[in-house]
Amino acid sequence: MTPLAAYLLVAALVFAIGLAGALTRRNAILVLIGIELMLNAANLNLVAFWRYGPHPELLTGMMFAVFSIAVAAAEAAVGLGLVIAIYRHARTTDLDEINRMKG
């Protein structure tokens, strides 16, 4: 097993865990945590492909990962804000209850 394959395997595992969380949890916050895991799996892939790719000296994978982390942070902030807003409105964070666009 090459080191890259090992990294990719770990990333796939993390992604699968994240996906399973996002799909199965009813709580919106837990779904967000799942999404966060999937994002980080993708970041791991980006860094791994950069490190073992043809031009490891160019720092491209790092750049992508840093951007991605920044965007993920913003997304988490917005997502949590939305969850709070929905909770205030509907008095629940259960996604099965929040099935209508009309308030």
Place this chain on the structure above:
Amino acid sequence: MQEAMQFTPYTVASWIGKILWLIPALPIVAAGFIALLKQPKRKLASSLAISALFVSLLLALAAFGDVLAGWASGHAVRETVNFAWMHFGTTSVDLGWVLDPLSAVMLVMVTFVGLLIFIYSVGYMAHDENYTRFFCFLSLFAGAMLGVVISNSILLLFMCWELVGLTSYLLIGFWFQKPSAAAAAKKAFLTTRVGDIFFLLGIVWLFAQSGTLLFYNQGAGSMEPGALAGMLAAHGGLGLSAATAIGLLIFAGAVGKSGQLPLHVWLPDAMEGPTPVSALIHAATMVAAGVYLIARVYPLMSAGLQPGGTTVALSVVTWVGAATAVFAALIAVAQNDIKRILAYSTVSQLGYMMAGLGLGGVAIGMFHLITHAFFKALLFMGAGSVIHGCHEEQDIRHMGGLWKDMRWTFYTYAAGMLALAGFIPFAGFWSKDAILESAGSWHPSKAPFYLLVFGALLTAFYMTRQVSYVFFGKFRGHGHAHESPRVMTVPLAILAFFAVVLGLVGTPAWPWFRSFLTDRPSHFEWAGFAEPGIFTLMLTSTAVVVVGLLLGWWLYGNKSPRAEEPDALEKVMPLVWRALSNRLYVDEFYGATFIAFYFWWARVADWLDRCVWGGIVAAVTWLFGLLARFDRFFDENWVNGGFDKGCEELAVGGGLLARVQSGRVQTYLRLLALAVVVLAAILIWSSRG
């Protein structure tokens, strides 16, 4: 006795010639204004009509004076004002008006008699609800008639002619709520239309032959020698020249309008109209339009005339006129309606005018037209006054002894009656004598002379009968007769004055009228009476008239028979009487022939329409109905069936899909994940293969 007219055309019209169009225009404009008035504006309506016609009369007098002055100073006047109405390529449709002695005399007569009748109508129609409408029509009629008189274009003449026919229709049917009046109006309109068709053909032919619609146009008009020679040379079929054929067609129009045989049937029925209408239209002016028309186209009728001879067109005019004169006089003997007697007398007198035109030329016919207009208008208005006084009674058997109660009416009526009978020296005597004189010296045949003399005898007879019934004997009517108001009797008196003296302008000693119309100098000389034949003729005609009067008086005078009693003549000749009182069965004859034919024809057309054309239409309808039914079946079962099925399936599919759209985000996400897995599987599978 035939006289050709020699006129030197005036190139520049005088002031009155230029504004001659105002004479007909004023009454027409007045009619337009009156048409806008509301019913209660009675006074305004009649004063508008009367003042417009009064101004027309003044203008007509000015025109007459202008012509008279020209004539007196030696050179004749025929002023024309022409203009092109429309251009078609190189030809143009020209209109225009003419001022010559003929139109001037006629203008004065129509406006003057018309004015008196207008004034009389104020009294006669005083109680009528539709007073304003009456004056509107009357004014329009006067304008149209004046238009006929001044026309220098046969097209303009025809337009006014038709307008006259229209107003006559409107006025005869004025009391259209009476079915008989409505029928009479229709009859008048349709009968005159028969003549007008021929007239129109004549106009078209005249235009085709001469290339102009104008009568006089400084040598280029259709009544001037150049065009006449051309028409005389052209063939008109049946061995006639085109001039003769056109003349006869135009004469057919005059026959319709002037109530000559065989188109006289409408005139007696036209008495359903109000009496002033009878006076204006059916005595003085409209029926004279036909005679005037023949006088206007006299150069055409007499084209190729040799001294002492005649032309085909003129002899047709003569024979029709003479036959009508006797025919109508015969019928008049056995009528009991006061207006109907006068109506038949009018037909008879129009026959005299036509005969006068055919025998002696324009001046003779026109002279009788003018005198007749005065005394016949007088008689009709007198009859109206009698009817008014006897509470709308028209049957002379229910009158009698009125001379005591209606003195004004009686004296004026007597003057009119003597003038009509041709008693010396009343107006009718001189004009009728002139006709008899030219008939006596007519070379082709003496028959018209004897016919006309017989007619004169009958005229004196039936007028005596009428006057005896109406004014003498005992009163046989209901209620009490009363004299008419001043507004009616004054016009009667004025007309009576003319009925007495008007003939003096055309005596053998002083044939002023004839000289004026034919543009010759005129002077007075007693020797006129001494010309060969004149004196004998005057004696003869006086004797004939006196015989007629005495015969009438002997049979009817002061007898005062009861109303139900048979007529004095009926006792002597019951069969003849029945034929005459049934108007010689002319109406029945037309009913059995022409009208029956049209009924039959209409029935054939109706049958064709119902069975043949209707059948075809029904078959087509049925066929399309069948097609439509098939279409519906196809539509409902196949087209709609397929469509409905499709719609149902879509609805089911939509319902299934709608279930997926649950709003649960995680369901969506799961589906998305599944799709990604499937996609990944496909990608891996395909890359391996």
